[in-house]
Structure formats: structure tokens, C-alpha cells
Amino acid sequence: MARRAGVSITTVSRVINNVPTVDPQNRAKVEEAIAHLKFKPNVSAQRLASGYNSTVGLVMPGYPGIFHSFYAIELIRGIGHACETFKLDLLFHITNGYNPINTANVGGIIFADIIENRKQIEAALGEGLPCIVINNVVEDMDVHYIAVDNIKGGRMAVEYLVNLGHKNIATVTGALNTQSGAFRLVGYEQALKKKGIAHRPEYVYQGDYSRRCARLATEQFLDLKDPPTAVFAASDEMALEVIAVAMERGLKVPKEFSVIGFDDNPAGLYGPVSLTTIRQPLYKMAEDAVRQLNAIVSGKRTSPVKILMAPELITRESCASLR
Numbered sequence: 001m002a003r004r005a006g007v008s009i010t011t012v013s014r015v016i017n018n019v020p021t022v023d024p025q026n027r028a029k030v031e032e033a034i035a036h037l038k039f040k041p042n043v044s045a046q047r048l049a050s051g052y053n054s055t056v057g058l059v060m061p062g063y064p065g066i067f068h069s070f071y072a073i074e075l076i077r078g079i080g081h082a083c084e085t086f087k088l089d090l091l092f093h094i095t096n097g098y099n100p101i102n103t104a105n106v107g108g109i110i111f112a113d114i115i116e117n118r119k120q121i122e123a124a125l126g127e128g129l130p131c132i133v134i135n136n137v138v139e140d141m142d143v144h145y146i147a148v149d150n151i152k153g154g155r156m157a158v159e160y161l162v163n164l165g166h167k168n169i170a171t172v173t174g175a176l177n178t179q180s181g182a183f184r185l186v187g188y189e190q191a192l193k194k195k196g197i198a199h200r201p202e203y204v205y206q207g208d209y210s211r212r213c214a215r216l217a218t219e220q221f222l223d224l225k226d227p228p229t230a231v232f233a234a235s236d237e238m239a240l241e242v243i244a245v246a247m248e249r250g251l252k253v254p255k256e257f258s259v260i261g262f263d264d265n266p267a268g269l270y271g272p273v274s275l276t277t278i279r280q281p282l283y284k285m286a287e288d289a290v291r292q293l294n295a296i297v298s299g300k301r302t303s304p305v306k307i308l309m310a311p312e313l314i315t316r317e318s319c320a321s322l323r
Contacts, residue, residue, distance in 0.1 A: 108293045130296045173204065180234070
């Protein structure tokens with residue numbers, strides 16, 4: 001290529017790497033040679049030479065319906081957009097939590113939550129690979145994290161119902177092996193205690209974020225001698241199913257039965273009543289994870305990333321005052 005352009009190999013390298021100090025005439029000669037020879041730079045070789053790997057790994061727990069999940073889609077959408085903005089490649093890995101991860105081709109890894117895959121994170125950290133966990137506050141490992149304040153979100157949901165006059169408030173939890181499920185339950189319990197309302201075990205159904213468990217929970221709640229007047233569901237998908245079952249039983253939502261969810265899933269806008277919910281900034285959390293990881297990998301950030309994002313109450317039509 002240098003021979004065809006009549007320039008030095010150094011000049012060719014500078015043109016390929018877009019160095020601005022190259023003489024315009026020489027640049028034109030090299031660009032003509034590149035077009036004639038149909039040359040394509042070896043991206044991997046360029047990265048090895050620079051010592052910077054611009055591929056981001058995304059490790060996400062595998063579960064049924066992952067590509068129909070609002071949570072997963074929002075994270076993938078946010079991470080994908082940020083990678084495009086920063087001109088990064090994305091390597092997507094769905095894990096069962098036990099298989100080792102090939103870290104040879106990535107500069108850093110984003111772990112979408114910690115669900116039975118602590119050893120994978122520890123192994124990556126042991127190799128000196130920059131890692132950031134999203135949707136999980138991590139205090140017992142030396143790893144960066146960005147998470148939503150799930151305890152506060154659960155507390156906000158229940159306090160809102162109490163302020164509407166409800167005292168018989170039930171909850172369908174998320175999977176309690178996830179921090180989000182466990183922490184939202186903690187928020188529920190804290191709000192009841194703060195408001196001086198007794199905790200009733202029969203008002204707590206341990207769910208798994210599925211619509212099936214929400215249906216079973218609601219049927220169980222409504223069969224109680226003293227059924228609840230309101231339900232806090234730990235996800236919007238479950239909240240929509242709670243509303244469906246209540247209406248099947250002849251209850252008017254929200255006049256006779258109030259429901260609040262968690263996520264701000266757009267599906268909540270199109271049910272029989274629009275869903276009041278707690279919004280968590282999934283897309284922003286995903287974008288920020290890429291931004292922070294890129295800064296760490298490139299050496300622009302050396303301090304720990306410990307970010308806790310605030311949830312937001314979104315009031316719509318599925319909750320009403322008992323007064």
C-alpha cells in the first residue's frame with residue numbers, strides 16, 4: 001500500500017489511525033490506495049497495539065421469557081445505545097451462574113444483577129478485569145455497582161397506599177433470591193412499621209415475578225376472612241395480573257381494591273385501568289454502567305463507582321382513597 005501511494009509506511013499508519021497532521025495530498029494518495037486494494041484494518045490488532053480493548057461484555061442471568069422481559073429489554077436497549085455512542089462492541093452472554101465466562105475478548109464486564117453467579121464475578125475480578133454490577137448493591141466484594149434504591153421504592157409504594165387510607169395492605173414479592181425482590185419486601189415492612197400498622201404474614205405471598213404467582217396470590221388474598229383492600233406487587237407484570245383476578249371476582253379497581261406495581265412498564269398504561277407504579281430508571285442505569293465502565297477501562301476513572309439511583313412514584317388510576 002505504501003509502495004502504491006508513494007509514501008512511507010508511517011504515513012500509511014497515520015492515515016489509517018486518522019492522525020490529523022498528515023499532509024492532505026499524502027492522505028489522498030493513501031486513501032486511493034486503500035480503496036484500490038480494498039484494505040480493511042484489523043481491529044483486533046489495532047486494539048492489541050494500543051493496549052485498549054473496546055469490547056464490553058454483558059452477562060445476564062438466564063430465565064424463561066428473558067426476551068419478553070421489560071427488565072431485560074430495557075437493560076439491553078440502554079447498554080446497546082451507550083455502546084454505539086462510545087463506539088464500543090458488545091458481547092452478550094446469558095448465564096446459568098455456573099459456567100465459566102471467557103474473558104479473553106473483552107475489556108470489561110457488566111453483570112446484570114447477581115443471581116447465583118458470584119463465582120463468575122470473583123473470577124473476573126481475580127483476572128484484574130474491570131467489572132460493574134447493575135441492579136444490585138454490592139458491599140462485600142470490591143466491585144463497582146449501579147443500582148436502584150429498592151428499599152425506598154417498596155417503602156414509597158406502601159406509604160402511598162397508607163396515605164390513601166389503606167391499612168389492610170398485602171404484597172406479592174419478587175423472587176427473594178434476588179436483591180430487588182428481597183429489598184422491596186424490606187421496604188414494605190419498613191413502611192408498615194413506620195405507619196404503626198401490624199405486619200400480617202397472611203398478607204405476604206412469596207412470588208417469583210411471574211403472572212401465575214400473582215394470580216395464585218390474589219386468589220389466596222381474596223379468600224381470606226379479612227381480605228386486603230390494597231396490594232403492592234413487586235413488578236408491573238404481577239400487578240396487572242392482580243387487577244385481572246380482582247376484576248374477575250367482581251371487584252371494582254380502584255374503587256374497591258387498589259393495586260400498585262413496580263417498574264413503570266409501558267404495558268401498565270394499556271390495562272383496564274392505567275397502573276400506578278414505582279418507576280426505576282433501568283435505561284439510565286444501563287447507559288451509566290457503560291459510561292462508567294468505559295471510563296474505568298480507558299483509565300479516566302480510578303475511584304470506585306457506587307451509585308444508588310432514586311425510584312419515582314408514578315400515580316395513575318389503579319389506586320383510590322378509602323375515605
